[in-house]
Amino acid sequence: MVSLLWTTKDRANLISNIARYESSSRDRVGFSKCRIAILSGSTTSLVSRLLKLFLLDRGVDAEIFEGNFGNYIIDSMSPSDELNAFKPDIIYLHTSRVNLKIFRVSRDFAADNEKFSVIDQELELLTSAWKSLSEKFDCWIIQNNFDLPPHQSLGNAELTDVIGWNFVISELNQRLVAESRTFDNVVVNDINALSATVGLEEWWSPRDWIKHGFAISVISHTRLSFNLSTIIGTILGESKKCLIIDFDNTLWGGVVGELGVGAIELGPNSDRGKAFYDFQITIKDLQSRGVILAGCTKNDIDSALSGLSHPSSILSVDDFATIEASWDPKPIAVQRILETVNLKGSNVVFADDSEVEIASVKLAFPEIETLFLDSTYPERYSNLLLRPRYFETLKVTSDDANRKKTKFIKRPSRSYSSREFDQIKLLESLNGKLSISTPSINQLDRVIQLINKTNQFNLNGLRRSPNEIKRFLESKECCLLICEFKDDLADYGIIATIGGTFESDCLTIDIWVMSCRVFDRYIEIALISQLKQILMTRTVRFLKMRVKKTGRNSYFLQTGLRLGLSGDASFDECWLISVDSIPTFDSLPIKVDFK
């Protein structure tokens, strides 16, 4: 539902499809219940329907009472029998600028104090309503503040002159908030800020007001109702408490394990660096007001921490309650994080630049809110994280401030049995297709680039000149293969290459690299299986690998160990195994095509 809020077309579609969304939300098992009364100065039929939908999306099954049109003061001071019987948990006073008496009079006030006395009267009316409702019902009260008028007949003086409407509304809103603080149960719904975000020209429709009595345009009801649902969700304790965040291409540009900390994009020296820097400021702000921050990165711990030590990094290791840096599938890392911070998945937002990681976490933990951050647009990250208002709070408390200092002690890892993560099923659903072939001449630039910039999945870290690569391609004694990969999410292009030299009955592999964008996609397994078939048809009996520990290629070394390619050798020796003993994999979650 939240994804339907951000363009005018989507908002219009949402309104046209209310009935469809309502009928698709019938299964409400385990939903929390809530009774909400809407007392209003305008038509409420649309806000009522949309609010119910947005709450269902949050797992709240709301029953809604609508007061009579324009009757909010009478309903508050002297509730009807129906409202008394309804016993609301929450009362929403849906008022706006159109309900201010001040707008019904001319503004030729004789003196400033007359203006302020009008504001006093408006406030007195509202605070009396709050008092009355608080005495009669044990409930929360949500009160709209006031939106600005769409037209500025005095121009800038609407704000700077004491008879300006913007000046009056600003004064009124400030005093409204001050008054609300004297009540424990009153929360202000800031439609002043919301209308500014939406834009007053979309927020207000004279046709919708005159024709239907809507205090805001039909289309803006979507944003208003969503705003309300976040406040109500917070009242009911449904807001998120923890952000689990990826590192590479999320907190900085590039893969720190590949590039080294000196070459990642972060800080003032590039546009992308500035964008990641700004995003770190956003996260730091969340963390500083009590959102628990957890790192979740496929990295060696040293590489992960080196990124945070970058001179332009706003975030430091100390800002994280816990950091999971490993090569395990992310759902397993997320499970460990949940155990460490002792939270349920429904309390957590998981953000990552990889659609596959997002899909894998969503599959394992449907209750976790996931956020895909497309690293093509790091400048959008802050907006993407903040606009769904995951971390809404009614008030920042001293507990929130203290929480940021809390360090969670990692519990001993336990096996991943409580919730089986079916990665195979996920990968099958993505319809991955791996194409293995000999590169053409016009593909060599990419092959050279891949070999010379890949660190984590790299046999030995050796850099190769274009001539060396060409020799691998042209010599009959040599073999050079590339892997191209695509799935339903993306076409990744050339993502791996392997190359070696035949010497009698042995193939010696000198090159084997793979892009970190396709880790955990079974590509190395498919490739080694295919290579085994090639070697068997050529009656090659041994496979030798010129492996070298580089300090950055532990992922490769661990993979070699896992696949049984290292034999008994250590990471610092050449690996030699018979072709027969290369493991075969009958069933893979990706399709393999060998040309």
Add this chain to the structure above:
Amino acid sequence: MHTRDSIKKACQEIFTQVFSDSSLTISEKTSASDIPTWDSLAQIQLLMALEISFGIQFSMDEVDDLKNVREIIDLIILKTTT
């Protein structure tokens, strides 16, 4: 350029969407009395979808005059050809 048939087809899709009823088939005579859930809010939803779909805006008076599908199609033709 919209034809009467293409507008009617788009209306059919929008009606199906707004009333969440895939079995609903409209004719030019279809009016609010034929669809029990065609209330004032549904009317607002229909008009919003039509405005977005055809890139037009209805005036208050025009909205008042729309009593059935034929009148909706006539108005869309008028607004998209002038």
